[in-house]
Amino acid sequence: MTEKPPVRARRTTLADVAARAGVSVPLVSIVMRDAPGASAATRERVREAADELGYRPDSRARMLRRSRTQLIGVVFGVQHPFHGDLVSGLYTAADTAGYELALSAVTPGRNESRAVASLLQDRCEALVLLGPSLPTTELADLAARIPVMVVARPVRSKAVDVVRTDDAAGIQLAVDHLVELGHYRIAHIDGGRAPGAAERRRGYREALSRHGLDEVVILPGGLTEDEGAEAARHLLALSSRPTAVTVFNDRCATGVLDVLHRERFSVPGDMSVVGFDDSSLASLSHIALTTVAQDAERITTLAIARAIARLDGHDAPDEREQVIAPHLVVRSTTASPDIEPAAAPSRGVQTFST
Amino acid sequence: MTEKPPVRARRTTLADVAARAGVSVPLVSIVMRDAPGASAATRERVREAADELGYRPDSRARMLRRSRTQLIGVVFGVQHPFHGDLVSGLYTAADTAGYELALSAVTPGRNESRAVASLLQDRCEALVLLGPSLPTTELADLAARIPVMVVARPVRSKAVDVVRTDDAAGIQLAVDHLVELGHYRIAHIDGGRAPGAAERRRGYREALSRHGLDEVVILPGGLTEDEGAEAARHLLALSSRPTAVTVFNDRCATGVLDVLHRERFSVPGDMSVVGFDDSSLASLSHIALTTVAQDAERITTLAIARAIARLDGHDAPDEREQVIAPHLVVRSTTASPDIEPAAAPSRGVQTFST
DNA sequence: CAGAATCTCTAGAACGTTATAGCTCAGTGG
DNA sequence: CCACTGAGCTATAACGTTCTAGAGATTCTG
Structure with missing residues (x-):
């Protein structure tokens, strides 16, 4: 019996601290909880004993005893x-x-x-x-x-x-911003059955009609980059191509951006893009996505x-x-559609590739 | 005393179930734990009572009583x-x-x-x-x-x-793969003080020397896309530019890819890129990053x-x-350096822009 | 200086569960 | 007929904490 493999010394409890400090168990409890009912001198002594023994309260026992578990x-x-x-x-x-x-x-x-x-x-x-x-x-x-x-x-x-x-108000902020910049052909890439998607779709429709725009373009999208990329290809294939697009969320918008870059479109020169969420993705300096921030x-x-x-x-x-209410974070993926970017090599490339 | 605002009915306990089933509390405990010591008929009866009352065991009390909390x-x-x-x-x-x-x-x-x-x-x-x-x-x-x-x-x-x-073996897998493809100028973008970064750096050095390559190029990087983008700019500014690069992680590699695209470099035509982690980023179809997967x-x-x-x-x-041991997941960001991609408009653009 | 109030502390019970020991009763073997 | 077994069940005591009630000492009040 010389070796006890899983000896695992019992945790120190209030009783251990109480014995060491020479006081009762409830008094230690009072001190540990900073509850009234102990003298300053005793508090000192109890705390010392607790520190020496490395006492940690047992939240299970505490919650069991309290009616409220907090x-x-x-x-x-x-x-x-x-x-x-x-x-x-x-x-x-x-x-x-x-x-x-x-x-x-x-x-x-x-x-x-x-x-x-x-x-x-x-x-x-x-x-x-x-x-x-x-x-x-x-x-x-x-x-x-x-x-x-x-x-x-x-x-x-x-x-x-x-x-x-x-959600509806968020998309409306995005559309207002785009209209203010001079866009009037604005598409929306959808989130399908995802939570909030229906609301955002509705906000898009309402904002357009409020601005007297009747060219409603809603493309099926989704929550992921891949679905955004797919939607972007459809967007570019449209006969009368929009100049701006609001996207269900940032991940999806990142997929859109990626396809635009690969196809040699300038953002925001040829196409303005607005995301949703203001996730960490959006604030990355090389993405710099204009997006609707949830608070x-x-x-x-x-x-x-x-x-x-x-x-x-x-x-x-x-x-x-x-x-x-959400708010709009304007970064670098939105601009007026008619302004040719001053130093935009990609603009030339787009012309070259189309 | 007609209204008691936070009445909050007490949770049902073993005692409630026991009373309803007409048995003792410990017996209910035995039934709920599927422990031996109760007849089939009683088990049935107790379980029924528990279901009717919607009984849920209290894990705090359970863990308190058991020595093991599991x-x-x-x-x-x-x-x-x-x-x-x-x-x-x-x-x-x-x-x-x-x-x-x-x-x-x-x-x-x-x-x-x-x-x-x-x-x-x-x-x-x-x-x-x-x-x-x-x-x-x-x-x-x-x-x-x-x-x-x-x-x-x-x-x-x-x-x-x-x-x-x-980590070292992971980078070595990446380097082996690149050497096999015919690369001999291979750079490494670093993770700084991040966990594992030192090991990966070491793996890079060792792999190079094992292949008899002495052109060690280690660029300061980091964990984020932004740091990867910064490192990529340094990479492109090098006088004798490498044809391939291993990057500390996928996020950082994504930043590298983004700068390469913006600067009209073809991946993998002009530069092969290998990441680390096989995170969800890497498998996205429009990124399709070759990467080292952790198991x-x-x-x-x-x-x-x-x-x-x-x-x-x-x-x-x-x-x-x-x-x-990690393993390599080969996707689309690595290829032989000497093969001109068949349909690669970006190749021409790169020549154009340099 | 009596009585009240206050402060400091302690004894004991309780929270809901499970481990231990013991009880009852049927069946079994000698 | 007695001791024994085992199955099925119950009583009791813990786990570590906090709440309630109250004891003893001290101070305040009139």
């Missing part, structure tokens, strides 16, 4: 770059409100139902779902058990709260605030769906 | 796309081994220390750190408390386990297996550092 569950897609921005924002919002976050990822081998189930086992008090693809009925069922915040997807059910960008910070702040309001019993029905 | 903590960067692949792999590996994962993200406002601290509070049994930037001493301190697996970064300390790709599935499987081995008390010192 835990908000987040379901996010591990592939989607914009979810990264949202998760960052959620962390800071939750932190300032004194809540913790429990992350549960959706991966190719782990669907949303599993992700949600694990968060329910962890006894989260509320759930934040980023761009969920669960059917509305399941979302409603879930919301019967626990407050549910859906981010970046419109949901018809009244059971769940929604925080999302005003991730505001979205996440509101989602957390609303979740906490629900937990506190404040149900404001008028805030069930919060639609956040 | 929980592995993962620290990952929310920005880094490759971490997404790794997280996916970790989920499936942990799942098949009967472990749960606790995710903790590193964001601009949440550093690695905080991410680790929160996992320690959750009483994870082991930690998996993806490409951590913590100093070696802190990693060693951490490893004194809990088994630590470092993924995708070489660490000198013997305290932590490491699972990583053989994410194998890396994650080994990391989980090793963590569990540690927990079971098996410490195999010879497996402290596991170096995984």
Whole structure:
């Protein structure tokens, strides 16, 4: 019995610290929580003992004892770059409100139902779902058990709260910008069945009609670079070619840009391009995509605030769906259609190649 | 006292199920865990009661009572796309081994220390750190408390386990491929202080000398598209221009490609480019980057297996550092340098622009 | 100086689960 | 008829924390 392989010394607990400091267990708890009820001298002594033993509170036991777990569950897609921005924002919002976050990822081998189930086992008090693809009925069922915040997807059910960008207004900003520059043949590359795509399509139509333009050109696109590239080829094949295009998102727009470059079109000389998301892609200096920025910070702040309001019993029905205004970030892929770029070797090449 | 605002019905517990089924609490526990010690008839009855009440086990209480939490903590960067692949792999590996994962993200406002601290509070049994930037001493301190697996970064300390790709071998694969195609002026764009960069640099040097090539060209690069673009401009300005280049990672390589296209260079006609990571970027049809693929599935499987081995008390010192062989994915950005592409309008343009 | 208020601390119970030990009852073998 | 076995179930005690109630000491108040 000289060797005990997995000896794994028991974690130090409040009881260990209490014994070392010569006080009771609850008093140590009081000190560790900075709760009132201990003298300064004792606090000092207890803290010292805790440090010496390397004490770390056990959040499982803590949450078990408290009625409130102060835990908000987040379901996010591990592939989607914009979810990264949202998760960052959620962390800071939750932190300032004194809540913790429990992350549960959706991966190719782990669907949303599993992700949600694990968060329910962890006894989260509320759930934040980023761009969920669960059917509305399941979302409603879930919301019967626990407050549910859906981010970046419109949901018809009244059971769940929604925080999302005003997609229609975003595209309208883009069209306004293009019209102001002098464009009047403006196309839209679509996101298909993706969350928000229908709204953006609608915004495009409305903006055009508001400006008295009737040449509606909607091309099937998608969420990825490949789908954008495909759409761009169709765009260039049109008989009366538009001078500008609004694209469902930045990834898709990057695919469009790539095809334009390969086909020797100058951007923005021959074609202005506007994306959507203001993802890290867009701000890259060699892409410099003009794009519609979603206010991730505001979205996440509101989602957390609303979740906490629900937990506190404040149900404001008028805030069930919060639609956040986006803003336009103008970079280098948009310009007036009639101005010939001063030093644009590509312009000549385009003439050469057509 | 007619209204109780946050009434929030208490979760159903084992006791509720037990009362409904007319049995004791421990028996319900036995049934829910599929443990031996209950008759088939009783199991049926208990399960029925549990379903009716919508019972969900409380993982906090469960983990508190068990000595083992069966929980592995993962620290990952929310920005880094490759971490997404790794997280996916970790989920499936942990799942098949009967472990749960606790995710903790590193964001601009949440550093690695905080991410680790929160996992320690959750009483994870082991930690998996993806490409951590913590100093070696802190990693060693951490490893004194809990088994630590470092993924995708070489660490000198013997305290932590490491699972990583053989970066040097990866670049050597790339160089071998290029030499085979007939290249002999091959440059390398560097990753600076990034994890793995030093190894890749070394692999480049060794591969060149193995092939008897002495024209070592190492250009400062980085992890991002912008840094790749910058490096590409330096590359093109070289007096005796290389015909091929190996780049630190795919993002950086994308920046290189973009500058090459803008400057009217044909890829692979005028310049072959090889990336590293086989990220989703590389496989996009309009980029089609030849690249060195890291075996994410194998890396994650080994990391989980090793963590569990540690927990079971098996410490195999010879497996402290596991170096995984990468493989080359050949796409369309590499070709022989002397073959003029058949239909390459850009070739003429390049001549035109130089 | 009595009584009240305040401060500092402790005892004990509780959160929801599971491990351990023990109970009951049928069946079995001597 | 008794001891024994084993299956099926229950009582009790933990896990580590925090809440409630209250004890003892000190200070304040009139």
